[in-house]
Amino acid sequence: MSQIKLLDCTLRDGGYINDWNFGFQTIRSLIRKLIEAQVDYVEVGFLRNCEYNADKAVFNNCSEMIPILPDKRGNTKFTAMALHNKYDVEKLEDYDGDTIDAVRVTFHDYDIDEGLAFVKSVKEKGYQVFCNPINIMGYTDAQLLQIIDKVNQIKPYAFSIVDTFGSMMKEDLLRIYSLVEHNLNKDIIIGLHLHENLAQSYALAQEYIELQSGNRKSVIDASMFGMGRAPGNLCMELIMDYMNRKQEGHYNVNPVLDGIDEHIVHFKEIEPWGYNIAYALSAKYNLHRNYAEYLLEKGRLNAKQINQILSQIETNKKTVYDETYIEKIYLDFQSNIVDDSDTINVLKKKLDKKRIIVLAPGSSLSSYKDDIHKFINSGENVIISANFIPINYKIDFAFFSNARRYDAWKEQIDEKKCIISSNLLEEGRKAEFIVNYSDLSIDDNGRCDNCTIMLIKLLRKCGIQDIYIAGFDGYDEAGNNYIDTYMVSIHTKGKEENVRIKKYVDDLKDSMMNLIFLTPSKYE
Incomplete structure (x- = not known):
């Protein structure tokens, strides 16, 4: 049996498309189809400080998830994601085995210690914990080794390579994976989360699978039809089929295809995702996608000018979008003051x-x-x-x-x-x-x-x-x-x-x- 598992993040990452408002019955239907497809992990949504709405895949605690989770789960495990500064961990019940099995915790490069403290708190409650640092492409090798050392001390269930801005190329994957594989505690699972900015996610996932030595377990994220905040994610139906062909996978692709036809296509008609010039440009400079969106929406700049402006964005401004900052750069660029x-x-x-x-x-x-x-x-x-x-x-x-x-x-x-x-x-x-x-x-x-x-x-x-x-x-x-x-x-x-x-x-x-x-x- 393959050491590589698949995690579906449709209800969580896909929620950026529809504000997580899938509808109660749709949420239940998608979860059941993913169980039938024998997906290893299903992420049911976000843990977040919120006003609970049964139609949304956003929850204050695990108790609110009970109505959407079936009694018969097969071998599928359930997860939810929490951004450490948007969720009060005290709301999270101690693990009891009746709802989710794991929590995936995200944090930025500027609040690593706070994020890891959150990881530790969740682990102490009995959950498997995925450590998902945002924008791993923004870390130098030295910084990556530093965070790996801190992660090893906490020893979470998994540590994920998260290509937040979709800027990863093959050589980047080889470099980052090598650093993680050789320095991360061998008992910690390695995860991979890719985005479709450069239309590379499927190719990179295949490359990642070929890199596996068999001595360590891995988890690859994907979503149905690639649903996710534009430009979207690795397609679950494609990577399932690839695993079946190349890795003796056990997945049943048909329920996923049915779920796409019954539910996901509808969402794509309302708010499309997929390869887009704005996100390719943001990936080129490893930037938050909103910077390229801001400039493209002006409709007044050619490609050369957009590239010139994006290249000016400082390293400490890349990860978190700052509209005031990009507007100033835009205006300064446009001005070119002359004596007229x-x-x-x-x-x-x-x-x-x-x-x-x-x-x-x-x-x-x-x-x-x-x-x-x-x-x-x-x-x-x-x-x-x-x-x-x-x-x-x-x-x-x-x-x-x-x-x-x-x-x-x-x-x-x-x-x-x-x-x-x-x-x-x-x-x-x-x-x-x-x-x-x-x-x-x-x-x-x-x-x-x-x-x-x-x-x-x-x-x-x-x-x-x-x-x-x-x-x-x-x-x-x-x-x-x-x-x-x-x-x-x-x-x-x-x-x-x-x-x-x-x-x-x-x-x-x-x-x-x-x-x-x-x-x-x-x-x-």
Whole structure:
């Protein structure tokens, strides 16, 4: 029989997808299918200081788990996970063999001693204890050896290699496993928990299995259909099948497949998980995934810029997400302060006594094309486009503040007619006019880096009060938002962005600017 066991963490790690609200009957059904599949360990959820809800896989104590656990369990054992600083260990009853058999304890690199003290407390209550340090890829070899030495003194049931940010490559696994295997007390089981940031979990699990000497027991974590906080986990159905083929495994895959079809597919339709660029980028720098999410959701940075910003994150900030910190780095990166006083003066002269028309890239530029052209032909204008080059309109200037948009049009841009904000200094250094990004994107009301708003603010700096605007339609979640489909992005905002931009438009009007909309707009 193989020394390698499988632990299903669907109800715990998968709970990040649905706030652990699987529903009481679904929780019971999944547990029974996993028992039928002969999975070695089933993690039933989190131990956490919470308000108990029978539909959620989160519990204050073991007594609250009794309704979901069947009497007939076969050889399957049950576990729950606790983050030491989110659970009062005094709530945990002494082990009695009637509920869970093990508790998995997690902690960060900055609170190791507190986490290990928690491990010791749980062990004293009679449970098997898994020691799961968060982000083992963030430890140096020396730090890893130090924690192993401390773990050996406590002697928990298992010590897990947890690739929290999914940044592990084959050579990393070989290095870390070698350190753990040769220095961890031989009676302590080694666990492995992988994530799918780099689409490597299945390959790494196979590599890990090949590394086993047979002299030590191991536990590999997986979840049904890989369910877990995006990008997800190792798929239980795949690793079960692999174990059956290569390790004389005893697993029955069919109940797991049935559970996926009956329950898990539904959750994935609501909140998908799987390989995603944001999580690949976060894994590249071994960062908390929210840093890459924050930058990608801006929808204004190209891949090179995102990489440049992520590479600046300090080691002591990588593990725990700090939105204030990443926002400052983002703003500093975008600013690239330049002296634009001469540029503003030149623009003032070019715009003086002209009728100013701003073309934003909304779909109304197409649907109201005849009306817009009629208005253009009725006077002497200076026409400025915002983050694009219109095909059916002749422009005098193109203003860009978005690196992605600039990249899309840079081959067609007339540099002598190009105005860029200074965050594009590297990409657009040949542009005739460069203006300060921070002056246009930040004011007393906060930050708004919408290109059209920034352009209106630039025109205000140039002494313009009356501005005619077309194509500034606003976001419609169910509609066609852009004049060209290439502009459509998963990062396009909805109602909240409309409210935010409307406030800026109103503030600009209050500052004595006269904004006249030539096409329908949610900002009128």
